[in-house]
Amino acid sequence: MILHIKNMVCNRCKMVVKAELEQLGFNPVSVKLGEVILSENIFPADKAKIAERLNRFGFELLEDKKTQLVEQVKTSIINLIHYAEEPLKINLSAHLSVQLNIEYHQLSAVFSEAENQTIEKYFIAQKVEKAKEMLTYGELTLSEIAFQLNYSSVAHLSAQFKKVTGLTPSAYKAETSNKRKTLDEI
Missing domain, CATH: 3.30.70.100 (Alpha-Beta Plaits)
Structure with a gap:
């Protein structure tokens, strides 16, 4: 079962x-x-x-099939961002469709209805949360973080980070009360 x-x-x-x-x-x-x-x-x-x-x-x-599907999407994204050994080589929509064996437009519609946000926004929020974690530990440069999170450039990471948090990665790192969220709060 x-x-x-x-x-x-x-x-x-x-x-x-x-x-x-x-x-x-x-x-x-x-x-x-x-x-x-x-x-x-x-x-x-x-x-x-x-x-x-x-x-x-x-x-x-x-119990509900739609709720299960939304949770499977979230779990897949969390695995991809926080636990995968290598960055994603295909786009997210193709990855989710293959992994869950459902057309992406169906996944997207169910997810957006249930969560009041798109899969892409959830994906970005997870990436930003992972970047926060990496910045907090201070072991990697911003360039290395951008590479590990599969961003095309540091500027792209910085722009998404600021859009989500309201701070640049440097300002976030300098702030003493880093406000990280647990993964289930995202």
């Missing part, structure tokens, strides 16, 4: 979900961002127990 779970955005989330399911007596075969495969089918009462337990940690079981 496959469970779709909202707000799983990191490896710690996967560990928490797996541990909670095991404590409830279930056997997760696979735990990925946004999705758990259980070895057994579960009854509605079991699903309610799982939902209640996961809600304590800020997770939510997704």
Whole structure:
């Protein structure tokens, strides 16, 4: 049985979900961002127990197909920006269509309706959040950050960064109270 779970955005989330399911007596075969495969089918009462337990940690079981699709888009983008080893070689729309096996215009319509923003704006917000993280650590130059996030230039990164945050990357780095968001808040 496959469970779709909202707000799983990191490896710690996967560990928490797996541990909670095991404590409830279930056997997760696979735990990925946004999705758990259980070895057994579960009854509605079991699903309610799982939902209640996961809600304590800020997770939510997704029943609705549209909501599941939106979460799959988000998870795919988070994986791409925050966990991929190499930058995306094809455009985002092609990547999402292939990965989710749905035409991009359908993905876009469902996502925009549910989230009140486009997939592209969500993608940019994730990239800017990753840039904030990299700037906070201070280990890379702006040029290296732009390259790692697959920007065509530092100017392009800076323009998007300023549009989203209201600050240039340099001003953000100089500010003492860096305002980073958790991935599920974006």
